[in-house]
Amino acid sequence: MKLTFLGTSSMIPTKDRNPSSILLTDRNENILIDCGEGTQRQLRKIGVSPTKITKILITHWHGDHILGLPGMIQTIAAAEYDKTLEIFGPKGTKKFMKQIIELFLSKRILKLKLEIKELKGSGNFYETEDYYLASKNLKHTMPVIGYSFIQKDKRNINLDYTKKFGLVKDPILKKLKEGKTISYKGNKISPKDATILKKGKKVSIITDTEYFKDISKFVKNSDILICESTFEKSLKEKAKEYKHMTSEDAATVAKEANVKKLFLTHFGQRYKTTTKLEKEAKKIFPNTKAAEDFLEIKKL
Numbered sequence: 001m002k003l004t005f006l007g008t009s010s011m012i013p014t015k016d017r018n019p020s021s022i023l024l025t026d027r028n029e030n031i032l033i034d035c036g037e038g039t040q041r042q043l044r045k046i047g048v049s050p051t052k053i054t055k056i057l058i059t060h061w062h063g064d065h066i067l068g069l070p071g072m073i074q075t076i077a078a079a080e081y082d083k084t085l086e087i088f089g090p091k092g093t094k095k096f097m098k099q100i101i102e103l104f105l106s107k108r109i110l111k112l113k114l115e116i117k118e119l120k121g122s123g124n125f126y127e128t129e130d131y132y133l134a135s136k137n138l139k140h141t142m143p144v145i146g147y148s149f150i151q152k153d154k155r156n157i158n159l160d161y162t163k164k165f166g167l168v169k170d171p172i173l174k175k176l177k178e179g180k181t182i183s184y185k186g187n188k189i190s191p192k193d194a195t196i197l198k199k200g201k202k203v204s205i206i207t208d209t210e211y212f213k214d215i216s217k218f219v220k221n222s223d224i225l226i227c228e229s230t231f232e233k234s235l236k237e238k239a240k241e242y243k244h245m246t247s248e249d250a251a252t253v254a255k256e257a258n259v260k261k262l263f264l265t266h267f268g269q270r271y272k273t274t275t276k277l278e279k280e281a282k283k284i285f286p287n288t289k290a291a292e293d294f295l296e297i298k299k300l
Contacts, residue, residue, distance in 0.1 A: 001026045001151065001201055003224065003297040005265065006042040007034075010230050011064045012269045017293055018042055019064040020266060022205060022226065024149055027130060031055045032072075033147060033205050039068035040075060046294060051079045057133075058089030059207050060144040061096050070104040077105070077112040084113040088125070088133075090143035093118045119145055122218070131200070136218040138209035140243045146209070146218060151200030155179060161194050201300045204259075207266050210240060211249040216256035223300045225259040226291070228266035229277050247277040251284035262288045263297070 002025045007018035019036025023043070030052045032039070040050055050072055059065055076085060087097065097116050119125055119135045126133040131151045138144040155177045159168065165187050167173070175182050181190045204219035207228040219225050230244040239246045245253075247264060254262040262285050267274055274290035281288040 001203070001300055003203065003226075003300075004046060005263075005291045005293060005295045006039055006046075007036045008265045008267060008291045008293055008295075009036075009064070010228075010266045010268050011062075013037065014269050017267065019067070020059075020207065021068070022265075023048065024203065026149070026151070029054050029131075031057060031149070033057045034059055034065040034207075035068040035072050036064050037067040040072055042293070049079075050075045051081055053085070054083065055086045055088065057145075057147050058087065058093060059138075059146070059205070060090055060140060060142055061092060062142065062208065065208070066096075070100050073100070073112070073114075074105055081112055084115055086115045086117070088117050088119055088135075090137075090145045091118055091120060092143060134218075136206075136215070138206065138215070139212055140208045140210070144208050146204065146206040146215065148202060148204040148219065148222065150202045153200050154198045155191060155195035156198055158194055158196050162189070165189060203300070206250075206253070208243075209245065210243040211245050211252065213256075215253050219253065219257045219259060222257065222259040224261055224263065224297065225254050225257065226263045226265055227253060229264035229274075229281065229290070230266050230268050232271075232276055233280050247280040248284060251281035251288060254281075254285040254288070260287065263291045263295075264288065265291045 004023040006021035009017035009019050013019050018038045020034045021036050021039040022033040024031045032053050094116050122136045124132050124134045134148040136146040138146050157173055165184055167184050172182050176191050176194050179191045202222045203224045204222040205226045227250040228245050229247045229250045231239040231246045233246050233248045236246050278290040
């Protein structure tokens with residue numbers, strides 16, 4: 001799994017920061033979380049074609065999170081994308097996508113297979129053999145969703161153990177990987193002894209919301225928490241007014257949720273550097289880092 005920050009600014013882009021977007025890559029999936037203005041160009045800079053995107057998760061429909069979407073879809077359609085592009089988002093997503101298609105996109109969009117799904121509640125909403133996606137309704141000035149990407153635990157065959165029974169290559173090994181006890185040449189072999197459990201990773205993204213306790217429950221035990229930090233602690237009242245979080249709020253969520261590492265993002269344009277925000281968060285949750293555009297997380 002790899003995470004790449006394509007944009008870490010809030011409403012207004014700066015010289016160093018693009019508006020919100022994150023790319024999550026895992027096996028054959030390239031999942032884009034939000035698509036702020038200029039996201040296509042950010043992808044090009046890291047050598048990723050927009051046609052590699054498999055899913056787009058929209059947190060909400062404020063401009064700094066979606067203004068890159070019309071151009072992104074137009075590029076994908078023009079390249080004769082041969083898969084189905086899945087777009088998930090909060091209430092209103094189908095209406096807004098219809099408007100984008102009518103206003104901005106040419107007839108070639110009609111050839112693009114789009115699946116647009118609105119997420120109306122919290123919980124798991126998508127599952128494959130390898131992972132599942134979960135959503136959480138947040139509290140902002142419009143419907144907003146937080147997301148978690150959770151890899152499923154995997155069992156790898158412990159060949160040092162199975163070799164004792166002459167079992168190296170056989171279709172029956174699949175049952176062990178599924179956690180089932182097998183019989184082989186008169187021997188009973190349990191997955192507890194014959195496999196090594198590899199715990200799946202959990203990545204959670206929380207942006208554009210005021211602080212409330214249930215966020216911590218949703219992101220609990222995440223290996224990586226990416227959380228908005230629009231304001232410093234001295235602007236706590238302004239954060240409440242605009243329904244955003246401070247650096248201290250983000251760190252409090254990380255501490256309450258027992259996450260492994262916190263990455264701050266969605267910084268207001270007033271911050272030429274993010275040093276102060278990072279220091280404030282570290283006082284509460286030491287394993288904190290302020291993200292920057294093009295930061296890659298390769299080892300979770």
